[in-house]
Amino acid sequence: MLEKESIKFEKTIIAGVVTQNQNEEKLTEYLDELEFLTFTAGGEVVKRFSQKMERPNPKTFLGTGKIEEINLYIKENDITTIIFDDELTPAQQKNITKILDIKVLDRTNLILDIFAQRAETSYARTQVELAQCQYLLPRLSGMWTHLERQRGGIGMRGPGETEIETDRRIVRDRIALLKEKIKTIDRQMSVQRGNRGAMVRVALVGYTNVGKSTLMNVISKSEVFVENKLFATLDTTVRKVVIKNLPFLLSDTVGFIRKLPTQLIESFKSTLDEVREADLLLHIVDISHPEFEEHIASVNQILQDIKSNNKKTIMVFNKIDAYKPLTIEEDDLITEKTTKHNTLEDWKATWMSNVGESNALFISAVNKENFEEFREKVYEAVREIHISRFPYNKFLYPDYKENLAEEKE
Structure with a gap:
């Protein structure tokens, strides 16, 4: 069994916001869960960042001052990944990546990555790859040079590893192919369920x-x-x-x-x-x-x-x-x-x-x-x-034959 010291964890920070719809107590619960998700994916959360806002910043999710504070902490502590508790828009992810110059993931990306690690069968891997492609498609612009530089680790498993999918058309074709593959397996599984x-x-x-x-x-x-x-x-x-x-x-x-x-x-x-x-x-x-x-x-x-x-x-x-x-x-x-x-x-x-x-x-x-x-x-x-x-099952009704005879009369 591997000792804890020999396991290499990615140094990670997590971030979330306190809004009108999400108070501080609720955010703490979500960040606790996000930390467990990060651990499951192979990361070690070394610090949490949060900010009170009416609504997330449309450009960088967090405010400018908080992003600068995070950037300073990243440089001083050799952080490799930041994970946000909410799903980032493609623009937010691109802008934050440009400023922080590390891997920028959100909760959705993290969960997809864990699914990619856990998928054992061909069917599960196909399902996960389809979900990853659908998530990555609107984020292709400007993202692949970042992936080229930060290859491997949390969030980089699955379709994100292959250079051939840097083109939107190829990714769309891949999505169509995966959907057809899943339809075929779904039909087979439907037959299996029917045969039960x-x-x-x-x-x-x-x-x-x-x-x-x-x-x-x-x-x-x-x-x-x-x-x-x-x-x-x-x-x-x-x-x-x-x-x-x-x-x-x-x-x-x-x-x-x-x-x-x-x-x-x-x-x-x-x-x-x-x-x-x-x-x-x-x-x-x-x-x-x-x-x-x-x-x-x-x-x-x-x-x-x-x-x-x-x-x-x-x-x-x-x-x-x-x-x-x-x-x-x-x-x-x-x-x-x-x-x-x-x-x-x-x-x-x-x-x-x-x-x-x-x-x-x-x-x-x-x-x-x-x-x-x-x-x-x-x-x-x-x-x-x-x-x-089965109203006349002999295991459940020992006298089912008598009941059936009475009904026929």
Whole structure:
């Protein structure tokens, strides 16, 4: 195993703005997440910069004085990359690059880069490359000489590495080719989904890094890749699961995130189709994360965007083993805190227990805590859907032949 000292991280600074629509507390949350994204991509955040503005500067995003302050810090501390929390316009990115003379990325570019690192299969790589090309197309002007000078590292993976794509026409042709390739694979995957028959489909959805893949491994006894970084899983994994002789299909989908790039939603359409075609959603939440309520809202918004917000859903609060109680005044739990973790009765006494259509579940996928209740609840939900589809299934109704005879009479 590599020692931390031997891993080469890019020295990076991050920046954001406090506006009328985004207060200082909200910006801090976003920059915390941006720092984790940067770490996932291979960068080390050494400093944060922020500025209060009515609206971002149309030329340089931040004000002139703040840009000068950042430029001085870059020269004094040998910084190689700056990442902005919001998406920059092509003009802003060009102007900032000219002034700072280092790699200038935004949140969208960073997320696309992480996807480029994480893409394992040919299909995932095609999806990511399409999203990158669509993002880069309006930014081609004046950008490639910069890429030529700053080749490699965060934000430079994928289509940005090839000189042949310096021409807009070639990039447009590449986009058209990738779209056709994805259409072909989508048709193949659609056939695969059709061949699964009428089995009940259950999809794990949730914010990135909430433990969906860990849960998938425990339920289905499979070996889906798990890592404590964002977007560890890109490709949808589908496994057949059997609980009490009742089979169903379980799929692990790509994690969601706040400010998810629209290019990714479009290019990962087929992956999201697993969510659209699911009969039951298990919305996994990392209860140990301080902003888990924001995460729930973000996931619900994306589900609404892909028209999947009306599906039957079970809320599953994961990582209860990692939850750190706050003070009594700050916490929402109505029971008094001790140094130990909360009991299941404590969790069930909170407002979280009533989130969603039915009582929520509180589990630890790592420790398999409260797993029997989880399996039972999933079984009951799948059974209900299965009965509506196959009212005379012999596994669910031992006397189904008698019922059928009575109906015929």
